[in-house]
Amino acid sequence: MVGKVRNVVVVNNVYDRPGMIVSGTVESRAQRYQAGHRIPVHTHEGAQLLYARDGVAMVSSAQGRWMVPPDHALWIPPHVQHSVEMLVDVTMLSFVVAPGARSELPSRVTAVSVTDLARALIEASADPQPADDVPGRMELIIPLLLDVISTLPERKLALPFPSDQRLATLCQRFVAAPSAELPIERWAGELSMSRRTFTRVFRRETGLSLSTWRQQACLFAALPRLASGEPVTTVALDLGYDSIAAFTTMFKRMLGAPPRVYLGNKTGD
Incomplete structure (x- = not known):
């Protein structure tokens, strides 16, 4: 299946288990991590959105540190080296956007507050469905999710x-x-x-x-x-x-x- 999908960034070595490919534009995965778990330094070819359903994670790069508390997300542009540390038990949803999917998305690491609409779209895109249903659902959800990401309010959760x-x-x-x-x-x-x-x-x-x-x-x-x-x-x-x-x-x-x-x-x- 992976070999037949274009424009999807697959990063199976970054997390504990392979991700679920949900469309040709975005790869999505949800994972529960224990406090103290650390994802080592890595990069993505595409931009990444990290959303904390619960718990608190910290993302570190050469430019600083960012906190990702509940109902917040961190937008990480392509090719930014970063690591992730779980400060308490965390349910983390990760989305990797294919390179060039949207030019208007943020060009710097940005912490945002997740609105009710964004939360519903994030949860829907991470919710596994029967294989036959995935393409149709995602053709509706993903474009709207990418539109919403660019409008989310920025929060001061960076520590440069x-x-x-x-x-x-x-x-x-x-x-x-x-x-x-x-x-x-x-x-x-x-x-x-x-x-x-x-x-x-x-x-x-x-x-x-x-x-x-x-x-x-x-x-x-x-x-x-x-x-x-x-x-x-x-x-x-x-x-x-x-x-x-x-x-x-x-x-x-x-x-x-x-x-x-x-x-x-x-x-x-």
Whole structure:
């Protein structure tokens, strides 16, 4: 069957089992992974959409890291080297789009929020059906899914890393022990820079202010803990927030909903 289908990217060595080819434009597979499972560095000839039905995964590349929490997806353009790590148990749906299928799709790695329509199309395209029914269904579903992908709202789930090695070392140290209250003066002092110079260099290297980058790093630390059921209070205080309200405000600003709503009441407290 594989040899008879054109314009489909088959990446059987990337995942634990072969994927299901659903059309000449998109290859789809759904897989349940345990916490700690890691898919090593690889690339695709076509673009890829990774959707987390539940759980939290982290995608890493030379350009940075991206979080893929529930009801979000990550668009990865062709030929981008990346690895995937499951931070908790994850049900992951993967779609690889044939090269040249759509020119208007994103040209950079982009985290998006999955709408109800997109979710329904994703689930439908990953749902195995009798072989005779697949071509007809997919001729309707796939073009609409590709149209919808280009309209999904972008979310700030990226954590870009600077290319400057000294600055990257500070960022890696922060990711290992994030704190919402770590002052910019300490970062600048460690690099023997003035606050103004550090601010300019950090934004040039990452595209973000230190404040925004720090919040996103804290969000990266919080999501897998919240998804595994830890209380919001515990996570917020561990990350150095003065109050639960401050943490909730940050969370809602970044992801569009407070923790309990966002994670479907999986969190304690």
